[in-house]
Amino acid sequence: MTDPAVVLPPLRAVIARHGLSASKALGQNFLLDEQLLDRIAAVPGPLAGAQVLEIGPGPGGLTRALLRAGAQVTAIERDRRCLPALAELGEAFAGKLTVIEGDALALPLAQVMPGACHIVSNLPYNVGTALLIGWLGPAEWPPQWLSLTLMFQREVAERIVAQTNADAYGRLTILSQWRSHARLAMKVHRSAFTPPPKVMSAVVHLTPAAMPQGVSPTRLEALTAAAFGQRRKMLRQSVKRLPGALAALEAVGIDSTRRAETLSVEDFICVARAMESP
Numbered sequence: 001m002t003d004p005a006v007v008l009p010p011l012r013a014v015i016a017r018h019g020l021s022a023s024k025a026l027g028q029n030f031l032l033d034e035q036l037l038d039r040i041a042a043v044p045g046p047l048a049g050a051q052v053l054e055i056g057p058g059p060g061g062l063t064r065a066l067l068r069a070g071a072q073v074t075a076i077e078r079d080r081r082c083l084p085a086l087a088e089l090g091e092a093f094a095g096k097l098t099v100i101e102g103d104a105l106a107l108p109l110a111q112v113m114p115g116a117c118h119i120v121s122n123l124p125y126n127v128g129t130a131l132l133i134g135w136l137g138p139a140e141w142p143p144q145w146l147s148l149t150l151m152f153q154r155e156v157a158e159r160i161v162a163q164t165n166a167d168a169y170g171r172l173t174i175l176s177q178w179r180s181h182a183r184l185a186m187k188v189h190r191s192a193f194t195p196p197p198k199v200m201s202a203v204v205h206l207t208p209a210a211m212p213q214g215v216s217p218t219r220l221e222a223l224t225a226a227a228f229g230q231r232r233k234m235l236r237q238s239v240k241r242l243p244g245a246l247a248a249l250e251a252v253g254i255d256s257t258r259r260a261e262t263l264s265v266e267d268f269i270c271v272a273r274a275m276e277s278p
Helices: 011-017 034-042 061-068 080-092 128-136 154-161 171-177 217-229 245-251 265-276
Strands: 051-055 072-077 097-101 117-122 145-153 180-188 201-208
Touching (some): 051 061, 061 117, 072 080, 080 097, 128 154, 154 171, 171 180
Parallel strands (some): 117 145
Antiparallel strands (some): 180 201
C-alpha cells in the first residue's frame, strides 16, 4: 500500500504545472476524480505486489491509483509532454513505476512485461479496439495477461459484452467472448473527464477462459469478419467467398438463411472448427 510519507499534489495542479492538455490527435481524455480512479484500480481485485501494465497514463491519474493499490506498474506513454509528470510520480513511489516511451501498438506484450500481468488502462479512444484485439489474439492460450480492465467508449464496451440478437452484438463480441469471460464493470459519465468527450464511457473486465479445441484465432477472425461485414445479409451471401464456410454451416446444421447476429458465440466456434476439418 501507499507509503504514509507519500503526499501527492492534486492532479489538476500537476496538469497545470506541466502545461498539459488532452490531445485530440492522441485520443486523450484525462480522468481527475481520484475516488473513481481508485474504484477502477480495484476492479481486477487485490494488486499488492502484482505486475500491472498501463497504456497511455497521461499525467498519471490511474497510475497513482494503481501504485496506491500496491502494484508494480509499467506504463507505456507516447506523449513526451507527460513524461516529466510521470517521472515525479516514479520518484514518489521509488522502484514501483517503470515508464516506457513508445507506441503500445508497436510493442509486443512479452517485450515490455517480464511475465504474467494485469492490464489496467484508460485506453486512448483511437487505438483501444486494436489493442484489445491484439491481446485477445495470440495463438498460445492462456495468454500472458491475467486480466484486462479497460476503459472504452460505452458503445464499444457494450459490443464486447453483448448477447446474441442484441444490436451491439457483432464481431468484437465473438472475438472477446470465445475464450474469455467479459463483463461490464462500471459506467463512467462523460463529465468525469477533462475535457469531457462527446460520448459516455464504460470499464470492461475480461479474464481468460478455457480455449475451445480445434479452432484457430485466425480462422475465427476471418469467419466473423465475413459474417458481420454484411450483417444484414443472410449467411449464405455474407460468407460465400470464404473457402469452406458454407460447407461448414451445413456440417454443423446451421441454416444459411440466418443472419450473423442470430448465431451464438458457441455457434461461431462450431463453424470455425468445422472449417478446420479436412
